Amino acid sequence: MSGPLAGLRVLDLSSVVVGPVCTGVLAEQGAEVIKLESPDGDLLRKLGGKGRTPGMAGKFLNFNRGKRSICLDLKHPRAKAVLARIAARCDILVTNIRPDAQKRLGVDAATMAEKLPRLIHCSIVGFRTDGPYAGKPAYDTVIQGVSGIAGCFEASTGEPRYVPMLVADHVCGLIAAQQIGFALYRREKTGRGESLEIPMFENMAAFVLQEHLGPMSFRPALGPPGDQRVLSPEARPLKTADGFIAVSANTDAQAHGFFRAIGRPELIEDPRFANVAARTAHTRDYFALRATALVGRTTAEWLELFTRHDVPAMPYNTIESLLTDPHLRATGMVREEEHPTEGATFAIGAPNILSGGMAPTLPAAQRLGAAGPDLLAEAGLSAQEITDLARDGALIQPEETT
Known part of the structure; x- marks a missing residue:
């Protein structure tokens, strides 16, 4: 060896x-x-x-x-x-x-x-x-x-x-x-x-406390525990016309690229989504928007669009499809x-x-x-x-x- x-x-x-x-x-x-x-x-x-x-x-x-x-x-x-x-x-x-x-x-x-x-x-x-x-x-x-x-x-x-x-x-x-x-x-x-x-x-x-203690790290607590971006039930692969896709858009540049890719550039100026702090405060709205935004195109089409707009995205794999993943x-x-x-x-x-x-x-x-x-x-x-x-x-x- x-x-x-x-x-x-x-x-x-x-x-x-x-x-x-x-x-x-x-x-x-x-x-x-x-x-x-x-x-x-x-x-x-x-x-x-x-x-x-x-x-x-x-x-x-x-x-x-x-x-x-x-x-x-x-x-x-x-x-x-x-x-x-x-x-x-x-x-x-x-x-x-x-x-x-x-x-x-x-x-x-x-x-x-x-x-x-x-x-x-x-x-x-x-x-x-x-x-x-x-x-x-x-x-x-x-x-x-x-x-x-x-x-x-x-x-x-x-x-x-x-x-x-x-x-x-x-x-x-x-x-x-x-x-x-x-x-x-x-x-x-x-x-x-x-x-x-x-x-x-x-x-x-x-691991759990590092991830989710958040506002309860302070005494007295500044709020309840839990990172809502991670805990949201909408934090999951997004439905496309022919399957699912894994997408993440956390930075301002990524989120703005996402809005442009889905044909909604006006959302860049929406006070709920304009920056990281705003999107964090309105996690539920942001994730609800993403959950339904991709059903009109195929996974392959979205991958091409997200690559063009520099939005992190990859195909969704099942256990079986991992065996044939080209990478x-x-x-x-x-x-x-x-x-x-x-x-x-x-x-x-x-x-x-x-x-x-x-x-x-x-x-x-x-x-x-x-x-x-x-x-x-x-x-x-x-x-x-x-x-x-x-x-x-x-x-x-x-x-x-x-």
Whole structure:
């Protein structure tokens, strides 16, 4: 592997989405990621929808490219010693195992720091461990509810809803990768590792408050919370004659260009819309105007007009149409490839560029335990020791998994 993290090794004790997002970013940047799974495997192997073979759901494939899978039964007394051997070769440990379970397995930050002082230990938790919610189980929807994300929908539409994707998991996984980068930089200066705690609730609550606290930032409050431009039920793709289009017109130049494009230049002088402050004060009127302004022309016609008037606008994509988006195809973000065990698939590429080049194409996600024997051999175990671990049930070999 190439990339800024080439030569670093990550022990991934995470599952489902938030941890795999984090370790996926590290893999994209060149780190070797060892994904340690239980005999049941990552829940996403089954929870991620249909697959061609058991344990290889499409969603799992997308979150676990570039990771080497080893399957250990950590309830087996010999497996913990194997885990320690693997961890001793790693620079970074990422886990979303609950703190009490980390201690039982001996992979909590304090225990690992005593053995491996250079290790970056990253624990992704639902709630900070110094508060009253410490240790409570957390999934994405739980975090969306408690952090106020679902409440934003209520403020917008009158009904609490979840964002229809695992937004808290994605965001917090990316934050974890960011914090690991900071810790690696400090380790370069001090020679010592770091213990990181990435709480999902606090991170997502901060996002909501930064976005919507607004006038309530002041004491006494200058008004109710909520950015009405974002909360407006009309803040959505606009209907055209043949579909929808995504348009934004925030600056004065953009808004005036929008009015000219729709054939209403007189609105530039309308006191409700003349400048940013006026449009903010009359968000409901401004958005209501936009909601019905585009039904007379096709999306393609509006794209040409908005380009001419320098108004930010792009085609509206469905999940399905993203697969054929010409830009994503041209950049290699979406491509077709042959998975070594699952056949023809769509693959999602790395989105970011460093030093003028894309991150390398990562190997496909592996079946449960596929790299186990190789990883143990690399950790110094003999062929006989590996055979004995498999015979005793501590190591689950690939051919035994489902």
